[in-house]
Amino acid sequence: MNLHFIAIGGSAMHNLALELHEKGYQITGSDDTIFEPSKSRLEKKGLLPKEFGWFPNKINLTIDAVVLGMHAKADNPELLKAKELGLKIYSYPEFLYEQSKNKTRVVIGGSHGKTTITSMILHVMNYHEINVDYMVGAQLEGFDTMVKLTEKNEFIVLEGDEYLSSPIDLRPKFHLYKPNIALLSGIAWDHINVFPTFENYVEQFSIFTNSLTNGGIMVYNEEDIEVKNVVEKSENSIKKYPYTTPEYKIVNGTTYIETPEGEMPLEFFGKHNLQNMAGAKWICQHMGVGEDEFYEAIASFKGASKRLEKIAETTSAVVYKDFAHSPSKVEATTKAVKNQYKDRKVIACLELHTYSSLNPTFLKEYFGALDNADVAVVFYSPHALEIKKLAAITEKQIKDAFQRKDLIVYTNPTEFQEFIFNQNFENTALLLMSSGNYGGLDLNKFKEVI
Template sequence: MNIHFIAIGGSAMHNLALALFEKGYNITGSDDTIFEPSKSRLEKKGLLPQEFGWFPNKITASLDAVILGMHAKPDNVELLKAQELGLKIYSYPEFLYEQSKEKTRVVIGGSHGKTTITSMILHVLNYHEIEVDYMVGAQLEGFETMVHLTTENEFIVLEGDEYLSSPIDMRPKFHLYKPNIALISGIAWDHINVFPTFENYVEQFSIFTNSLANGGIMVYNEEDTEVKKVVESSESPIKKYPYTTPGSIIKNGTTFLQTEEGDLPLEIFGKHNLQNLAGAKWICQHMGVGEDEFYEAIASFTGASKRLEKIAENNTTVVFKDFAHSPSKVNATTNAVKEQYADRTVLACLELHTYSSLNAEFLKEYEGALNAVDKAVVFYSPKAVEIKKLEEVSVAQIKQAFNREDLVIYTDPSEFRTYLFSQNLANTAVLLMSSGNYGGLDFEKIEELLQ
């Protein structure tokens, strides 16, 4: 097949391009800019566009399919040419479904935890040398790409994102996969630019639940009130398997999972990660992995990239990087770190970077989200607010929203960096939470904090 990618440089898009190239397809693509690591990875396989920009002459009748990325605009000249020629245009999730129609589709959904749960499942399957197709939203240790597609594998494991499919397809991605086995980890309002009310957001998970194949399996976190309501009220002919947080204890800074065979030491920690583990265990069991086999494998799981990822440590200081940005994620992550390091000062630095987090109306959802930590810092860039064409947000509004008197707030990247590197971090756990980089913080140099 001849396939062209419009906006090939995206994290998800370039991984799909690489996966299809490995499958033997002829791949071309365009983008107006491509950053690392996408650039080097595409270049290595000869898939990097020779010139950045959009070129209608790349779109010809010889193409079997065009895959459209979210980075493209509805008036993209390549898209308009493809429409003019009547070519088959797929969104990313649509094409994944086309590739997996004959497989057993396992889809992991939820406002938080879906990347970690998908990563846990793939780690366990990889440990036991069980071959599956997959798509996951983070680079995993032991896996070359974030997407893997074959003709022969029976299962495909998909991280089910609730964001929009493409610039011309307003359906949430996870509505398109039609799972045989699915999971919902939690529901907490997000993406307010797309789902303006909480009720509208929750409705997407009801649609997802009802999109399961008849007789399909739904694994769900029954400790989450909204998840429980959505799944248990569904009248679809599906089987429902609830899970809860398993028992655990912390000994000398290590979390132990309490099992019938005894206490199992884990590399991960936090209530939210224990919930994720319980969900992953159910899914693995439905894929044919026994409980004992699951425990043997999960003991060596160190976490998904940027999900409570330990990036520096010495005898008295530990530094974590985490993708947390929504209120529920921030709350879960800060509580996990404080519980794990109860005898240390916890310094949490949160960057407000997403559309939702910089929205003046949505800010109130963050009340209490940083209460678990000893020192709390918020960084945001007024320029990011301007770029997103949002109403200006003031320091006073942020302080009021978090409802924490001693909250430290920075809007200047250099001032934030000076603050961070001037702290005495002895007996401290540092938590850097962001989907951005604090206006240019070099995470490679974080080890300097320990000197």
């Protein structure tokens, strides 16, 4: 099969292209720019476009189908040519569904925790040498790509993103998968540019719940009031399995949980991650992994990439980076670090980088999000606002939103980096939260300065 990828350089798109190339598909693609690591990975397999840009002459009747990425625009010249020729055009989630129609589809949804829960499930399956297909939003230790598609595996585990499918398909991705087994971890308003009201956002999770196949299984976090309402009010003919945070304790910086075999130490921490583990355990049990087998495997799970990822440590200092950027994630992650390091000074740094986080109306959702930190810092780039064509934000607006008088705000990357690297890291835990890079912060330098 000949497939052409419009916007092949995206994190998800290039992984799908690599996996299909391994399966023997003929793959071509285009993009206006491609960053690392996508660029090197595509180049290694001979899939990197010879030049960047959009070239309608690449689109012809020898192509069986086009896979369209979100990065492309609705007026993309290659897309218009594909439409003109009447070629089949798939969004990323549509194509994944086509590849998994005959499998048991397990879809992990929620505003937060999706990648971690999916990663936990795949870690457990990999530990017990159970082969499953998958699509996950982070590169995992022990896995070559973020996508795996086979003809023979019974299950496929899909991270169910609620963002839009493609420039010409404005349905949330997770509405297209039609799960046999699903999970909802939490609902906290996000993607304000697409879902302008909280009610509109919550509705997407109701639609997802009702998209489960007849007799399907929904595992859900009943400690999240919105999730509980959505699932328990659903009249879809599905089986409902609630979960809650397991009992745990922290001793000398290590988190322990109770299991049927007694106390067990974990490599990860934070109440939100223990909730994630509880959900993952239910899913694994529905996939045939017993409780004892689950605990045996999860004991060696260190966490998903960029999710409370330890980047430097000494006997008296530690530095974590985390993908957290929405208010609920920022609050949960900051609280987790403070609980884990109660006797240390916690410095929490947040970069406002996404469309939602840079929206003056949405900013008020961050009220209290950094309250668990001893030192709270917010960084944002006025240039990012210009790129996203958003109104300027003042330091006062940010301080008013977080409602923290001692909040430190930086807009200059150099000044922010000077502040961070000149800290006294004795008896300190530093947390860096962002989906960006703080204007070019060198994370390797922390190994020298702490």
